[in-house]
Amino acid sequence: MIAISVNSSMANGLVSPNDMKRGSLLLKTTEDGKMVEAIQLATNVEIDINGPIARTKVTQRFRNPSNGWVEGTYVFPLPETSAVDTLKMQIGDRFIEGVIKPKEEARKIYDDAKREGKKASLVEQLRPNLFTNSVANIGPQEIVVVQIEYQETVRQSNGLFSLRFPMVAAPRYNPKPRIVESVNFENDEQWGTVKDPVPDREEITSPVLNPEKQAKSNPVSLNVNLASGFPIGEIKSPFHNIVTDYKSKDQVKVSLSDQVVPADRDFELNWKAEPKQSPRVALFKETIGQDDYFLAFVTPPKLAQLAQDEIPTPNREVIFVIDNSGSMAGPSMRQAKESLLLALAKLQNQDRFNVIRFDDTYEVLFPSALEANTGNLDIAKRFVSSLEADGGTEMLPALEAALGDQTPHDKSTLRQIIFLTDGAIGNEKQMFDTIVKKRGRSRIFTVGIGSAPNSHFMNRASSYGKGTFTHIGSEQQVRSRMNELFTKLETPVLTDLKADWPTRNQPEENNVEMSPSQLPDLYSGEPVVILAKTKTATQPTKETLDISGQFANQPWTIKLPLKSAQQGTGIGKLWGRRKITEIEGQYFQADNWDVLDQDILNTAMKYGLISKMTSLVAVDITPTRPADKDYSSQKIALNLPAGWDFEKVFGPDYASEPEPQKEASVSPLYSLAASDAPLESPTFAKAKSIPLPATATTAELKMILGILLLLATVLFMLVSRKMLTNGHRP
Template sequence: MSIISRNTAGAGPRGWSHRLAFFLTFICLVLLLLAGLARHAWADTAAAPVPAGLVTLNDIESGALLFNTKEPGKYVPAPLLATDVKIDVSGPIARARVTQRFINPGDSWVEGKYIFPLPEDSAVDTLKMVIGERVIEGRIKEKQEARQIYEEAKAAGKKASLVEQQRPNVFTNSVANIGPGETIVVQIEYQQTAHREGDTFSLRFPMVVAPRYTPKEADPRFVDFTPGESGWGEVLPPEPKDTLEQPPVLHPEAGKVNPVSLKVSLDAGFPLGEVKSPHHDVTIGRGGKNAATIALKKELVPADKDFELTWKPAAAKAPTAALFRERVGNEDYLLIMLTPPSGDVQPEAKPREAVFVIDNSGSMSGPSMDQAKESLLWALDRLKPGDTFNVIRFDDTLTVLFPDAVPAHGENLAVAKKFVKSLEANGGTEMLPALRAALTDRQSHGTDRVRQVVFLTDGAITNERELFSEITTNLGRSRLFTVGIGSAPNSYFMTRASEAGRGTFTHIGNEQQVVERMSELFEKLGSPVMTNITATWPDGLTTESWPNPVPDLYKGEPVVLSARMPQAKGTLILRGDVAGEPWEVRMAVGKGEARAGIGKLWARRKIEQLEADARIAGNWEENDASILKVALEHHLVSRLTSLVAVDVTPSRPDGEKLTAKDMPVNLPEGWDYDKVFGEQAVSPMQRAALQKGSAQYAAVLAAPAPTTSRVASMALPQTSTDASALIHSGIIALLLSIALGALWWLQRHWAASAWARRSR
C-alpha cells in the first residue's frame, strides 16, 4: 500500500477522535460559562434570603457561639466576652477593678447583656466605658431614670452601658450599639472587706451566676371593696414579684466561654505566712514580709467557679484589732475590727438538738452531692450521747426522717447514715417547706437543750425574700447555720439567712475542705457565744454605726463596725459577755490610719441594715427613701440605683437594625446539665463549630482591646459566600479533565494499533 493510500485509510478514525474531542470541549466550555453566570447571579441575590447578621453552620470557619433565630437553620453570632480582674488588698480592705470586653464577631449591630456575680458585700461605685482613646464616666441615677437614659441612648444609636443590681451579689451590665467586629471595654470598680475567721483571712471573687430554681406557686390577689358600691369589689392586680433575671446557660458539650484573667496584690499589714487558693492553681510571688502577688497559673480560666484566696500570719496569732478612717466632706468614717477572746474557762456545754437539712435537688448533682453527704455523715459522727437529732432532705418533695428529734445512739445513727448514703440529686429546689419543717420546734419553751439547725445547700433559688421572712418570723429559740456547697453557691442568701438565724455561714467548695470546714463549724457549735455586745461612742458626738445592734459572735469571729461621726476623737467602749464573764475593750478612735473607701463601706453597711430591717418588719416603702438617699449620696449601685454611661456621638447608622442578645454563661463546675435542665443535646455540627476555635477566641479575648484594623484581620464567620456555585464549577472542571484524559488515552491506543498494523 502506498504512503498516500495508508494516510487516507487512517484519516477516518483520527478525524473521528478529533471531532469528538472538539465537541466535548465545546460542551464543557458552555457548561462552565453557564455555571459562571449562575455564580454571579447567586452572589447578586444571595443576600435576599439570608438577613444581615445571620449565618448557617456551614458558614462557620472558626469557633463561634451561635444563637437560634426564628428562621430554621439560621443563627446569629453571639457577642463574646472576656473579663480581667485586678484586686488590691491593703490590710482588711480590698479594691477591685473588673474589666469586661464585649466583642461583636458578627456583621450586625448588637446589644449585649451580661448577668454576672460580685461579692454580696461589694460597694459598686464606678463605671467607665472605654471607646478608642475616650473614657466615659458613669453617673449614678435612680434606677428607673438610669434605665430611661440608657433606652433613649440605645434608640438614638449611641453607645451606652448600664449597670443594675438584681441582688446584692447579682448584677447586670447592658451594652448598646456594638458595631460589627467592634470591641467595647467596660470597667466596674467596687470596695469590700476581707473576711476573717480566727487567724485566717479570706477573699472571694464569684465568677458565674448559677441557674436558680423558681418555686411554682399561685400569685395571691386581693379584693378591694369600696364603701358605697353595694357590696361590689374589684380584684386588684398581683403585687410585683422580686424576680431574678437569669442568663442563658451554655451546654458543657459546647465548650467554655467567658475567659477570666485575675491578679491579686496583697499587702496584709503584718508578716505573711501561708497564702493559698483552694479552687484554682495560682502563682505566688513574695514582695517582702508583708506582701505577695497572686495570679492564675493559667493566664485564662473559664468563668465556672468562684475564686477564693486565704492568707494567715507568719506569727502564731494575727493582730486582734484594726482601726481605719477616712475624712469625706465634714465627716469622719471609721472601720473597726476587733477579735474578742474566746474565754479561758469553757463552761459545760449543754446537750444539743441538732436538725440537719440536706438539699438533694438537681442542682446538687455531681461533686456537690458528694460533698453534702460527706459533710452530713461527718457531722452525725460528732454527735454526743446526750444529743438528739433529726434529718430532713428536700428537692421538690420533702422527707423528715423521724417524727421528732431522737437520741443520738447507735441504732438511730445507723438509720440516719443509711438514709443519707442513699440520697441522689434530682428534681427542683422547693426550700421553703424544708425550712418550715426544720424551724418547727415541739419544745419551743425548753431550756435544757441548745437547738441548732444546720442547712446544707447551694442556695440555688430565687425566692430569697420569702425565705428570709420565714426565718425572722419562726426562728424562735433555734439558731440557723448555713453550709454552702459547691463551686458557685448563692452566698448572698446563705450569709443573710445565717445572720437572720443568729448563726454563721460556712462554705465548702471541694471535698478536700469537708473535714477542715466542718471541724471549724462544730467548734463554733460547741463553744460559748459572745452575747450582749454593745458599743458606747464618745459623749457629745452624733454617731451612726452599723450593724446596730451588734450581733452575737461565735468563736473566732471579729466585731466589725462601720461608723460615721463629725470628728473622730474620744474613746469607743465595747462590752459583752463570754462564757458568763464580762468583757470590755476601750479604743481611741482618733488614732486610725487613713484609708480611702471607708465611707463607701459605711454606706454599703447602712444599706444592708436598712434592707434587713425591711425584711423583718415588711415596711419596704418606709426604708426605700433612706436607701435611695444613701446610695445617691455615696455613688453606689443598689436595689434602687444604677450606674449609666452614654457616649455623646451616635455610632449606629440610621436604618441599621439593633439585635439584643443575652450573654450566655457556663454551667458551674461539677453541675450536671441534664439534671438541671433535662436532656438537651447539642448537634454535633454546632458542637464542633464551637470547640474548633475556642483557643483562637481565647487568645483574641485575652488581648488588649483591638483597634478597627485588628478586628478586620480576625478570622470571623462569613455570611455571604458562594460555596455552592464554586462546588458546581469544580465538578464540571473535573468532568472536563476526565473526558480529555480519556480522549488522550484513546488517541494513544489508536496510534499504537496503527503502528502495529504498519509493521505487519
C-alpha cells in the same frame, strides 16, 4: 433561657455554619438556615488588698464578631457585701465615666441612647450579689470595654484571712407563681390574683452552655496585689492554681498559673500570718466633710487560752437540713453527705436531732427530734447515705418544717438548724421573711456547698438566723471546715456585746451611727466587725472606743484609742453599703416599704452606690449606629458551674423545641469548625424558671394493661357464651 430579639431582615448580621472559618457560638434565628454570631466576652480582674479592705476592678471586654449591630446583656455575680461605685466605658481611645442615677431614670437614659444609636452601658443590681451589664450599639467587629469597681472587707475566721471573687452566676430554681382566688359571697363575684415569689425571674435567668456539647466561654484573667499589714506565713487558693511573687514579708502579688481560666467557679484566696503575728485588732478611719467613718476589727482571745472547765457545754437540739435537688448532683452531693455524716458523728448523747431532706418535695426523718443514741444515729446515717440528687429546689417547705419548734419555751437547750445547700434559688426574699418571722429560739447555720454557691442567700440567712455561714467548695475542705463549724456550734463564747463611743460635749450633737446597730453574739475565732459614722469630735468626752461583753461567762472589755486609727480609703462607701443592708433587713418587720425604698435611694445616691433603687449608666454623646441599621439583643451565655450535672438541673427533655414566640427567637449552636456539623444545644428561646426534670410514672402503662385485661375478659365471655350455645363446655 436565652432571650434574643433578632430582626431577620438584618442580612448583614446573618451567617450559616458553613460561612464560619473559626470556632464560634452561633445563634439560630427565625430565618431558615441563618444564624448570628454571639457576642464574645473576656474579663480581667485586678484586686488590691490593703489590710482588711479590698478594692477590685472588673474589666469586661464585649466583642461583636458579627457583621451586624448588637446589644449585649451579661448577668454576673459580685460579692454580696460589695459597694459598687464606679463605671467606665472605653470606646477606642475615649473613656466615658458612668453616673449613679435612680434606677428608672438610669434605664430611661440607657433606652433612649440605645434607640438613638449611641453607645451606652447600664449596670443594674438584681440581687446584692447579682448584677447585669448591658452594652448597647456594639458595631460590626467592634470591641467595647466596660470597667466596674467596688470595695469590700476581707473575711476573717480563726486566724484565716480570705477573699472570694465569684466568677459565675449559677442557674437558680424559681418556684412557680401561685394563683390566689377570692370569692365575694354577697354578689357571687370571684377573682384571682397571681402571687409570684420571684417577680424578676426573667431578669435573673440567663442562657447556660451545656459542657457536653459546647466549649466553655467567658475567659477570665485575675491578679491580686496583697498588702496584708503583717508578715504572711501561708497563702493558698483552694480552687485554682496560683503563682506568688513576694515583694516583701507583707506584700505579695498573686496570679493565676494558667493566666486565663473559664468562668465556671469562684476564686478564693486564703492567707495566714506568721505564727504569733496575727493581728487581733485593726482600726481604720476616713474623714469626709464633717463626718468620720470608722472600721474596727477585734478578735477575742482564743478558747485555748481558757481552762476547758470554764466553757459550759449546753444541751442541744440540732436539726439538719440537706439539699438533694438536681443542682447538687455530682461533687456537691458527695460534699453535702460527707459533711452531714461528720456532723452526726459529732453529736453527744445528751443532744437531740432530726434530719430533713428536700428537692421538689421534702421528707422529715423522725416525727420529732430524738436522742442521739447509737440506734437513731444509725438510722440517720443510712438515710443520708441513700440520698440522690434530683428534682427542683423547693426550699421553703423544708425551712418551715425545720423552724417548727415543739418546745419553743425551752431555755435550757440550744436549738440549732444546720442548712446544707448550694442556695441556687431565686426566691430569697420569701426565705428571709420566713426566717425573721418564725425563727423563735432557733439559730441557723448555713453551709454553702459547691463551686458557685449563692453567698447572698447563705450570708443573709445565717445573719437573720443569728448563726454563721461556712463555705465548702471541695471535698478536701469538708473535714477542716466542718470541724471549724462544730467548734462554733458547741461554744458560743462572746455574748451581750456593746460598743461605747466617744461623743462631743454637746448632747444635741451626740450623733453616732453604728452597723450592726446591735452587735451579735460571736462564735470561736470570729472577729467583731464594726462600721460607724460619727461627727468629727473636736472635744471628745473620752479618747477610746470600748467594746465589752461576756466571754465564757466572764466580763471582757477592750479599749481602742481612736487617735491611733490608721487612715483608710473607701470606708465611707463601705458604711453606705452596710447601711443599705440594714435597711433591707427592715422589709420583713415593717409595712412602710415606700419609706424604706426612699431611705435606700437616699443612701445610695449620697454615697454613689448601686442598689435595688439605683444604677450606674454611661452614654457616649456621639451616635454611631446609622439610623437605617437595625440591631439584635443578646443575653451572653454563662458556663455551667464546675461539678454541676446539666441534665439534672435542666431535665432530659430540655433540648426540645420551644413554643412559638411572638418575637423572633434564637437558640445557641456551637460550631467547632467550618466543616463540622453544628451540635444542637438546649433551646433557650424563652426565659423561664428552671423546669423540674420530667419524672415518668407507670400510670399510663397501668391504664393500657387495664384496658387489655378488660378486652380479654369481654372476649372470653363472648367465646364462652358461643360454646355454651353450641352445647360445649368452655
